[in-house]
Amino acid sequence: MEMLVGIEDNDEGKLEESGIDRSSSALSSPKQIANPVVYKLVRVEGDGRLVPATDDELIEVEDFLEFDQIEMGFDADTGLHEGCSSIERSSSEKLQLECLEDTAEADQGKLNARLQEIIPSSAPSLNNSHSDQSQNIGGCSRPSEGQMESGSSTSAVYSTLKPDFSMIKGEICLDKLSIRELHELFKVTFGRETTVKDKQWLKRRIAMSLTNSCNVAATTFIVKDNKLVKKCEEGSDGNVDAVLFKDIAAGEEDINCKDSSCAEGTGNEDNQVVSGKTLRSHEVEHDLCWENRQIEQRAAKRIRKPTRRYIEELSESESRDHNPRLLSSNRSMELEHVSPNPYNGPTKNDFSEGRTPVTRFDSLGGSSIYIPCVSRIRRCRPRKNIMPLMNDMMSSQKFRQSGGMVEVANSSNKVFGEHDSQEDEGRDEVLKSRSLPAKFQQRFTFEQKDEQSPTLDRIELRQESRLRKADLSSNSSDDNIVTVPTSKGGMRRKHHRAWTLAEVVKLVEGVSRCGAGRWSEIKRLSFASYSYRTSVDLKDKWRNLLKASSAQAASDEGMNSRKHGTVPIPEPILVRVRELAGKNSQVPASFSSSKLTACTGVADDDDRSEYL
DNA sequence: CTTAGGG
DNA sequence: CCCTAAG
Known part of the structure; x- marks a missing residue:
C-alpha cells in the first residue's frame, strides 16, 4: 500500500x-x-x-x-x-x-x-x-x-x-x-x-x-x-x-x-508560455535563494514557473539582467537553454563567423593576430560601420557579379594572404550589415551604379596581375600588423597594408568622381569594401600618387613597374592621377558640387580615354 | 567628424 | 601610417 x-x-x-x-x-x-x-x-x-x-x-x-x-x-x-x-x-x-x-x-x-x-x-x-x-x-x-x-x-x-x-x-x-x-x-x-x-x-x-x-x-x-x-x-x-x-x-x-x-502558479503558466526564459530565470533566482538559505544544493534542476510577481519584476527590471545573474550564480542545466537570451545566441552566431571573434580576442587582449583585425575594423571611420559594411557586401557582390576584378583580387589575396584578411573583414562587415537590409539594398544599388566601369575593372585586373609579383613581396611584408605601444599607454596597431592596384584604381576613380578632398565620400562610395582604408588613408595615398605621378612624369617612364621595392603603379593610373590632380586643382568646386553625375560623366570619359 | 598637413 | 590642428 x-x-x-x-x-x-x-x-x-x-x-x-x-x-x-x-x-x-x-x-x-x-x-x-x-x-x-x-x-x-x-x-x-x-x-x-x-x-x-x-x-x-x-x-x-x-x-x-x-x-x-x-x-x-x-x-x-x-x-x-x-x-x-x-x-x-x-x-x-x-x-x-x-x-x-x-x-x-x-x-x-x-x-x-x-x-x-x-x-x-x-x-x-x-x-x-x-x-x-x-x-x-x-x-x-x-x-x-x-x-x-x-x-x-x-x-x-x-x-x-x-x-x-x-x-x-x-x-x-x-x-x-x-x-x-x-x-x-x-x-x-x-x-x-x-x-x-x-x-x-x-x-x-x-x-x-x-x-x-x-x-x-x-x-x-x-x-x-x-x-x-x-x-x-x-x-x-x-x-x-x-x-x-x-x-x-x-x-x-x-x-x-x-x-x-x-x-505565480497561474500567471506562471502564461509566463512560461510567453517566455520560457523569464520563467526559468526566475526559477533560478528562487532556487538560488533557497540554496543560499539552506545551502542545500540539489543537483536537480528546478524549473520554476515565474510568478506574476516575478514577471512584474522582470518586466520592470529586465528579465535579462536577472537571467545572467541566475546563470552565473546558479548554473542549472535548464538555465542554459532557457537563460541565454536569444539575443546573445544569435549575436554570437552572427559574429562567430566573421569578425566578432577577432574583436573579442582583442578585447581580451588576446593574440596580437586578431587584434590587427580589430584595429582595422575600428579604423573604419564610420561608426556608420554599417555603411561600410554594406558597401563591402555590395562591392563583393558586385565584384562577383562582374567577375573579373573580384576574381583577380581573390587570387591575389590568396597569394598574399593580406587579402584574405580583407575578405574576412568584408565578411564580418557583411554579417554586421545584415541588420540593415534596407540600407544595404540601397547601398547595393547605388554601388552598382557607381561602380567602376567594366572596362576599368578589366584593366585593373590586368594590372593587378602584373602587380601581383611586386605586391606579393610587399604584401607579404605588409600584412604583418605590428602593435606598437603608444605614449598614451594604448597599443596601437600599425598595420601596413600595401595598396593594391585595384585599390589605387578605385581611389583614382573615386577622386575622379568626387574630386580630391572628398575622401570620406570616396571612402564610402569606392572603398566601402575596404574597411581598413580610412579616408585619411585615401588622402595619404592620393598624396603619394600625386607625388608619384609627378615624379613619373618628370622621369617620364614609369618607375613603378620597374622597381620592385616601389609600388608598381601602372602608368595609365599615374597619368590619370595627374589629370585628376590638375582638374582638381583647377576646378575642385565644380566636382564637389556635381559629384556623382557631372563628375562621373566627365571622369569616366577621361578615365576611359586614359585606360583605353 | 572630416580635412589637411607634417612627421 | 600616425598624429594633430583646424573647420
Whole structure:
C-alpha cells in the first residue's frame, strides 16, 4: 500500500476564502485554480484506488513527516531562510492568499476539471477516480520523470490532479492534494496549523520539509528508505498524462522559493508560455535563494514557473539582467537553454563567423593576430560601420557579379594572404550589415551604379596581375600588423597594408568622381569594401600618387613597374592621377558640387580615354 | 567628424 | 601610417 499525498483542488471549502469560483473558471482554464488546497492522506490500494488514510496511517506519515520536518522543518517555518523565509513569513499568509487566488486562477482550472473528473470530492473522489488515478499515480511516481523530460513549462496545468497527493509506491504527489490535505500534511509536517491557502506554498513547504531541501522543484516525491526524494519535474508536454504530471511539476516549481510568489502558479503558466526564459530565470533566482538559505544544493534542476510577481519584476527590471545573474550564480542545466537570451545566441552566431571573434580576442587582449583585425575594423571611420559594411557586401557582390576584378583580387589575396584578411573583414562587415537590409539594398544599388566601369575593372585586373609579383613581396611584408605601444599607454596597431592596384584604381576613380578632398565620400562610395582604408588613408595615398605621378612624369617612364621595392603603379593610373590632380586643382568646386553625375560623366570619359 | 598637413 | 590642428 502506498500513501499518496495529494492536493485536491476540489475542496471548495477553501474556495470560499479564495473567493474564486472554481467551477466556472477552473474547468475552463487551469489558471483559475485559486482554491485552497486541502491535504488528505490517502492510501492507495493495490488496485490503485485511493482510500482515506486511517489514523494509524496518518500517524505513520506524521512521524515520517515529522522526522524530516525536524531536520528541515525549521527552514520552512522558522523563516531562517533569508529572503525567502522572511518573505514567506511576513507576507506568506496574506500574500499567499492573494497569490492563491491568482495562482489558483491559472492552474487550477485544469486541476479542478481533472479533479472533478477524477476526484469529485477529495477523499471519496479519490476512490472513485482510482482507475485513472491509479494510472496517474503510477505516472506520478514514475511518470514524473517522464514529465520532467517533457518539460512542464508549457502548461503548468495544475489540473493534474490526480490522486497523487498521497504516497504511491513510495511517492508522494503533493500536487494532487487538496488544500485541506495540504494543510493537514502541513500540520503533520510542521506540527502547526497553517492558514495559508496557497497550495503551492503549502506544497512547497511540505516538500521542503520532506526533502529537507530548499529545492522543491516537484510536488511529487519519492520516498526511499524513509527519505523523500524529489522527483523531477519537467516535463511538459504533449501527452495528456504527461500534462498531468507536468502540471504537478509546475505547481511545485511555483512553489519554490517564493512563497510570496505563490500566486505565480497561474500567471506562471502564461509566463512560461510567453517566455520560457523569464520563467526559468526566475526559477533560478528562487532556487538560488533557497540554496543560499539552506545551502542545500540539489543537483536537480528546478524549473520554476515565474510568478506574476516575478514577471512584474522582470518586466520592470529586465528579465535579462536577472537571467545572467541566475546563470552565473546558479548554473542549472535548464538555465542554459532557457537563460541565454536569444539575443546573445544569435549575436554570437552572427559574429562567430566573421569578425566578432577577432574583436573579442582583442578585447581580451588576446593574440596580437586578431587584434590587427580589430584595429582595422575600428579604423573604419564610420561608426556608420554599417555603411561600410554594406558597401563591402555590395562591392563583393558586385565584384562577383562582374567577375573579373573580384576574381583577380581573390587570387591575389590568396597569394598574399593580406587579402584574405580583407575578405574576412568584408565578411564580418557583411554579417554586421545584415541588420540593415534596407540600407544595404540601397547601398547595393547605388554601388552598382557607381561602380567602376567594366572596362576599368578589366584593366585593373590586368594590372593587378602584373602587380601581383611586386605586391606579393610587399604584401607579404605588409600584412604583418605590428602593435606598437603608444605614449598614451594604448597599443596601437600599425598595420601596413600595401595598396593594391585595384585599390589605387578605385581611389583614382573615386577622386575622379568626387574630386580630391572628398575622401570620406570616396571612402564610402569606392572603398566601402575596404574597411581598413580610412579616408585619411585615401588622402595619404592620393598624396603619394600625386607625388608619384609627378615624379613619373618628370622621369617620364614609369618607375613603378620597374622597381620592385616601389609600388608598381601602372602608368595609365599615374597619368590619370595627374589629370585628376590638375582638374582638381583647377576646378575642385565644380566636382564637389556635381559629384556623382557631372563628375562621373566627365571622369569616366577621361578615365576611359586614359585606360583605353 | 572630416580635412589637411607634417612627421 | 600616425598624429594633430583646424573647420
